[in-house]
Each structure stands twice: as C-alpha cells, then as structure tokens.
Amino acid sequence: xxYKEFTxxxxxxxxxxxxxxxxxxxxxxxxxxxxxLGMGAGVIFVLIGSEIFVSLLKDFIPEKIRIPSFIVIIASxxxxxxxxxxxxxPSLSRSLGVFVQLIVxxxxxxxxxxxFASKRRLGESLLDALGMGVGFTLGLLLISAxxxxxxxxxxxxxxxxxxxxxxxxxxxxxxxxxVLALAPGALLVIGFLKAFFNWLEMRREQRAAFAVAGRGxxxxxxxxxxxxxxxxxx
Amino acid sequence: MSYIGIIIxxxxxxxxxxxxxxxxxxxxxxxxxxxSAVGMGFAVIFVMSMASLATWAVYHWVLVPLHIEYLQTIxxxxxxxxxxxxxxxxxxxxxxxxxxxxxxxxPLITTNCAVLGIALIAVRSDYNALExxxxxxxxGLGFLLAIVxxxxxxxxxxxxxxxxxxxxxxxxxxxxxxxxxxxxxxxxALLKNLLG
Numbered sequence: 001x002x003y004k005e006f007t008x009x010x011x012x013x014x015x016x017x018x019x020x021x022x023x024x025x026x027x028x029x030x031x032x033x034x035x036x037l038g039m040g041a042g043v044i045f046v047l048i049g050s051e052i053f054v055s056l057l058k059d060f061i062p063e064k065i066r067i068p069s070f071i072v073i074i075a076s077x078x079x080x081x082x083x084x085x086x087x088x089x090p091s092l093s094r095s096l097g098v099f100v101q102l103i104v105x106x107x108x109x110x111x112x113x114x115x116f117a118s119k120r121r122l123g124e125s126l127l128d129a130l131g132m133g134v135g136f137t138l139g140l141l142l143i144s145a146x147x148x149x150x151x152x153x154x155x156x157x158x159x160x161x162x163x164x165x166x167x168x169x170x171x172x173x174x175x176x177x178x179v180l181a182l183a184p185g186a187l188l189v190i191g192f193l194k195a196f197f198n199w200l201e202m203r204r205e206q207r208a209a210f211a212v213a214g215r216g217x218x219x220x221x222x223x224x225x226x227x228x229x230x231x232x233x234x
Numbered sequence: 235m236s237y238i239g240i241i242i243x244x245x246x247x248x249x250x251x252x253x254x255x256x257x258x259x260x261x262x263x264x265x266x267x268x269x270s271a272v273g274m275g276f277a278v279i280f281v282m283s284m285a286s287l288a289t290w291a292v293y294h295w296v297l298v299p300l301h302i303e304y305l306q307t308i309x310x311x312x313x314x315x316x317x318x319x320x321x322x323x324x325x326x327x328x329x330x331x332x333x334x335x336x337x338x339x340x341p342l343i344t345t346n347c348a349v350l351g352i353a354l355i356a357v358r359s360d361y362n363a364l365e366x367x368x369x370x371x372x373x374g375l376g377f378l379l380a381i382v383x384x385x386x387x388x389x390x391x392x393x394x395x396x397x398x399x400x401x402x403x404x405x406x407x408x409x410x411x412x413x414x415x416x417x418x419x420x421x422x423a424l425l426k427n428l429l430g
Binding site: 191 | 252253254255256257258259304305306307308311312315346347348350351354355358397398399400403404405406407408410411412414415418
C-alpha cells in the first residue's frame with residue numbers, strides 16, 4: 001500500500017502534467033536541463049522537509065491558523081535551500097535567480113501539506129513528498145530537455161573535470177528552433193505535452209470501456225484502471 | 235531607470251505572465267470570462283502595488299537595520315498574506331459593491347507567485363519606495379492586459395471546434411504561447427528608441 005503513495009506522484013497524479021500544479025516558478029527555469037535538476041532538487045528537499053514537519057506538528061497546530069503555520073514551515077525550508085545554493089552552487093543560484101525563493105508559493109507544496117500531510121502519518125507523508133517531488137522533477141526535466149535540445153541543440157549538465165557539462169547535438173546545434181528556448185516556447189511545449197497526456201488518458205479510458213464491454217463482467221477486474229497503464233505497451 | 239521606463243518594462247518588455255511566467259495559475263484559471271478576468275486584474279494591481287510598498291518598508295526599515303536580510307522570504311510571504319486579509323476586511327467594510335466584485339479573487343492572490351515576485355524583484359533591483367510602488371502597479375497592469383486579451387480570445391475559442399485532447403487548458407497554453415510570441419516585439423531596443 002505504501003508503495004502506491006510513492007508512485008502516484010510520478011504517474012497518476014503527476015503534479016505538472018496531470019494536475020498542473022506548481023507551474024509558475026517552473027516554466028521560467030526550464031531553459032536548460034541543469035536548471036531543471038537544480039530546481040527539482042530544491043523542490044524535493046522543501047517538500048520532504050515541510051511534509052515531515054506538518055505531519056509531526058498536525059496535532060499541535062490550531063485549525064484556524066494552519067495555513068499561515070504551513071507557510072512559515074515551507075518558507076523556512078526555502079530559506080535553507082536558498083542559502084545552501086548560494087554557498088555551494090553559486091552559478092546555479094545565479095541562473096535560477098529569484099525563482100529559488102519563489103518555491104515558497106509553489107502550489108504543490110502548500111497543496112500537499114494541506115491535502116495530505118496534515119491528515120496522514122509520518123511514513124505516508126514522507127513517501128508522498130518523495131513521489132510528488134520526483135514526479136515534479138521528471139516533468140520539469142522533460143519540458144527542459146525538449147526546450148533545450150530543440151531550442152539550442154545542446155544538453156547542459158554539471159561540469160565535471162575536463163567535461164564542461166555541455167553536450168552538443170550534431171545537426172541541431174547549428175540551426176536550432178530558437179523560439180523554443182525563448183519564453184513562448186515554454187508555453188507551447190506545456191500546451192502540447194498536456195494535450196498529449198490528455199490523449200493518452202482518453203485512449204486508456206476507451207480501451208478500458210471496450211475491454212469491459214467485450215469480455216463481460218468476469219474479467220472486469222483485469223481491465224480496472226489500476227492495471228490499464230501496462231496495456232499501453234501493446 | 236525613469237518611472238516611464240519602469241512602467242514600459244513591466245507592462246510590455248518583462249510582462250510577468252508572458253515572459254516571466256509569474257501568476258500563471260490565475261491566468262489560466264480565471265481567464266474563461268472577460269468580466270472575471272477584469273475583476274481579477276484589478277484585484278492583482280491593487281494587491282501588488284500595496285505589497286511592493288509594504289515589503290519595501292519592512293525590508294529597508296526592519297530587515298536591513300537588524301541585519302536579518304535572510305529572513306526576506308518568510309517575512310515577505312507573511313506580509314503579503316496579512317495584507318490580503320486586511321485589504322479584504324477593509325473593502326468589505328467600506329465598499330460592499332467593490333467587495334462583491336473583487337472579494338472572491340482576493341484569497342486566490344495570496345499564493346499568486348506574481349505578488350511575491352514583484353516584492354523580491356523590487357528588492358533585487360534596489361528600487362526606492364516610489365519606484366517599488368510604480369513597479370508594482372506596472373506589473374499589475376501587465377497582468378491585467380494579458381488576462382483581458384486572453385479572456386477575449388478564449389471566449390471566441392469556445393465557439394470554435396478544437397480537437398478533443400486540446401480542449402480547455404492545452405489550447406489556453408498554446409494561445410498564451412502565441413501571445414508571448416507577439417509580445418517578443420517589445421524588447422530592450424524599444425525602450426532605447428522611446429527614451430533615448
């Protein structure tokens with residue numbers, strides 16, 4: 001059962017593509033893969049920290065002031081991330097800019113604290129935070145990979161030793177579709193990705209309905225939505 | 235930078251929604267009808283201008299003298315939350331019609347990235363009190379402009395055929411992307427030509 005609390009954030013309730021949460025501080029940093037990794041790490045840390053604290057303190061926080069209390073907890077962890085990033089990854093901190101501090105208004109974090117951690121036990125909250133954080137990071141990584149590969153023909157990762165961290169993609173880096181790396185590209189990419197995920201969902205529902213109608217009620221369990229994603233491979 | 239420069243920058247060149255993606259949630263959520271888009275736009279202008287002034291005062295009169303600038307994020311978000319509550323209560327008391335028009339949008343604004351965004355950007359840009367206030371109004375105007383244009387487009391889109399997977403949010407994002415493409419005509423060169 002606990003395993004599900006982790007995986008739902010990655011697929012079924014992916015914060016970026018399925019419930020479209022936390023977009024504001026997300027799209028602006030999706031120009032390079034390295035920014036997505038940095039932002040993802042920050043969000044995972046803040047999510048885990050604040051869900052642990054909210055879950056532990058849920059019996060002590062009065063109902064009426066719970067939202068401000070959650071915000072203070074979240075803002076404390078965001079401050080930690082901001083200061084650590086400035087100290088140990090100054091170039092990343094510079095390129096993420098004001099968006100590190102804006103993690104505090106990322107709707108995912110307050111949303112999970114309010115909807116999940118304030119009602120559940122510590123273990124479940126921890127897995128939920130981890131799943132949501134990983135799902136968020138993967139979503140952001142997908143957007144930034146599409147934008148960077150098509151928009152500038154490169155993949156930027158961390159610099160290690162002689163490797164400067166930038167992978168050039170032959171054929172694309174000389175004539176990239178530059179618009180994708182600019183502001184409109186982020187909005188277009190998220191629009192098309194969301195449409196793609198809607199299409200997948202629609203197709204899955206159609207197949208489930210078809211399977212139920214075709215095989216009768218005995219095999220209904222096999223066609224239930226929980227097992228349906230596996231059918232996508234056929 | 236002059237005040238006119240700040241206004242042009244935040245309304246057109248660095249439009250909060252179309253180039254910085256701040257305040258996207260209400261932009262997509264409340265842009266179905268023009269009436270509510272206008273209401274939301276004015277509520278945002280109001281809160282952003284008040285918030286940038288209030289956070290300026292707290293930053294320069296409290297955080298800097300006490301050398302606790304690192305508490306910026308926590309203090310700003312609390313100021314904004316308190317300010318939104320205060321504004322809601324004051325409007326409810328002195329102008330019920332205005333409350334009826336803006337009231338439902340005010341709670342949504344607390345977690346609007348744009349409000350915290352303008353407060354943080356004003357501090358980073360070393361604006362003085364009046365410049366922060368003007369930047370707040372200008373960023374709010376930029377939001378109003380974008381959301382009103384968006385809502386009129388979406389009202390027309392409702393009557394057109396759209397492929398099923400694109401209905402609703404995806405087509406809204408693609409519309410916003412095309413708007414952003416149009417807004418790329420406003421750049422730093424424009425500012426230079428206008429102000430010399």
